Amino acid sequence: MPLKILATADLHLGKKSSAVPTDAEESSTRHTWKRMVEWAINHDVDVVVMAGDLIDQDNRYFEAIGPLQDGFDRLSKKGTAVYLVAGNHDFSVLAEIIRNKEYENIHLLGANGSWEKKTHRGERGTVQFAGWSFPNKYVREDPLATFDRLELDPNMPTIGILHSEADNPESKYGPVDRGNLRSAGPDAWILGHIHKPTPLDKEAPVETPFIAYPGTPHALNSGEPGVHGPLLLEIDGKEKIRVNRVPLSPVRYESVKATVQPSDDETTLRDSLTTVLREKAHELLTELEGVSFLVFDIELTGNNPDASKMDHWAEQAVEKYSQELETGTTVLIRKVVNHVEPAVEDMEALARNTSPTGKLAKTILAIEQGQTTPFLERLMEKWEMQRQRINRSGTYTPLDDKNRLAEPGEEQAREYILQECHRMLNHLINQQQQEQ
Ligand SMILES: [Mn+2]
Structure with a gap:
């Protein structure tokens, strides 16, 4: 049996989809979070990975905290591990929430912008996770510049978790180069920040290292067309990875x-x-x-x-x-x-x-x-x-460059x-x- 990882990013709890009736429960991202937790529990997922911006700082910040904790509680009860990093939206609040409840199964990696590794040992195998969290709202330096200090075990399947903007050196959201990601060591990179999901080629075998933005699991606006949902990674060993999308967006x-x-x-x-x-x-x-x-x-x-x-x-x-x-x-x-x-x-x-x-x-x-x-x-x-x-x-003038x-x-x-x-x-x- 392969190890099952459900990977997502950019949940933006507190936000609602545009152009959909706002009184519908399915319009809000917390609905998809609940679905995702249920799916993970019902399908015996070993690990949930989340690559930042789980909470939207501009939208009903406090409303988001309850649903997030409910989900963490349910996953804890089931014994599902969660590995996550903070993005530019939740760089301060995510750490607070997790610290307050002292979860044993929830691992926020790479606080304060320094890389951190943790090994998950489960019935279905061992995986090494490497993550980096946003220390501030803006980061202009390449997070990968300090990655080699981690000294990963090269024989263990490894997943990198990072919130960053790939292939835009001018970005103030942790600019990284895809080529550098490819040669850094991990067998897969789960990235956050870009809401549009990286398309999957169902016919072709997964190329390793596998690099993808899972995208928002809940489609938020017309700029994010098509199917949305977390990725299911099934890991049978180093470089033996299968990937499928689980369509959960309502x-x-x-x-x-x-x-x-x-x-x-x-x-x-x-x-x-x-x-x-x-x-x-x-x-x-x-x-x-x-x-x-x-x-x-x-x-x-x-x-x-x-x-x-x-x-x-x-x-x-x-x-x-x-x-x-x-x-x-x-x-x-x-x-x-x-x-x-x-x-x-x-x-x-x-x-x-x-x-x-x-x-x-x-x-x-x-x-x-x-x-x-x-x-x-x-x-x-x-x-x-x-x-x-x-x-x-x-x-x-109040619009920042990204929204212009x-x-x-x-x-x-x-x-x-x-x-x-x-x-x-x-x-x-x-x-x-x-x-x-
Ligand atoms: Mn972001």
Whole structure:
């Protein structure tokens, strides 16, 4: 029998998923924590590993403590060991909670930013754990720089536990290099901080050392699409590791594209949205057991003479939409992004016209063909000036760098202007049609 390790990170107890009814118990991360503890107990897991940010410092800090202790108590009773490290969110509180209760089975490794090793000896084998905890909110130094002082037993299966941002040397969240992780010694690295799970290749054998971000076990927002849940590592000896994901998140985010036809009106648009969502939900059906909320972002594309009305139509469709699947999953729409373009039959002919519509058509063609015009140049300058003005605005100074949008480049400016030209052109054409 292999040794079973359930590995996770970034639980962020106290947080709730966005775009899901807030009164639903399944919206909060404590629900997934309870599920995870139950799963570990029911499946005879030997060790639970958690790579930091278990508690979210910004959100209901005190509400998080009770559920965390309940889970630790249940695991203690069962005799399941827990090895964990602190992240940038819980660098101070995690140590306090564990110290107060004096758990025998819970091991917080690497307090104050110094590496620590501990050996787990169980019925199903022996594993060495090496961990490092955040000493402060920000750490600009590479935590691996002091790793070799640990002097690990090279013959024992070894798991490294670390909260850090890999492959970004500028990071203030403990920057590490994946190459250095690979050569450091452990047979597997369980990392925290990045919420999007590292994809698993089910077909291929596990490469050692195995390096992964398990991701949040509970999907928190639309930037974290797909299946979420802890990883189950089964260890049969050094370099003999099997890895599978245990899907435990009650919330799942997905995005779909819907193509609008030129002949679509409000009713047919609603019908085609419903069809697209039903098809996508059925595709995913076998993965939706235990998923209470499936939340969609829809991107509308295609051509339609009423392109500008799509926003309103889509809004109406979203409001009226509700669907429950046979798995008990409620399907929700978070938002509809309108990329529908107006159906102008001959853009080239229109562009030869000197009217405002002609000028817009000329600009659209220039952007689409990667060219420029004096008018487009002026628009680009104005766009850049406005962008800089907004960026300097006091409203956004409290945001730290991580939460700021990346600096948009020229390509994004052109894309944005293209959308606006289409919108205005469509508006003018609609006006002209009404006047006729
Ligand atoms: Mn973090």
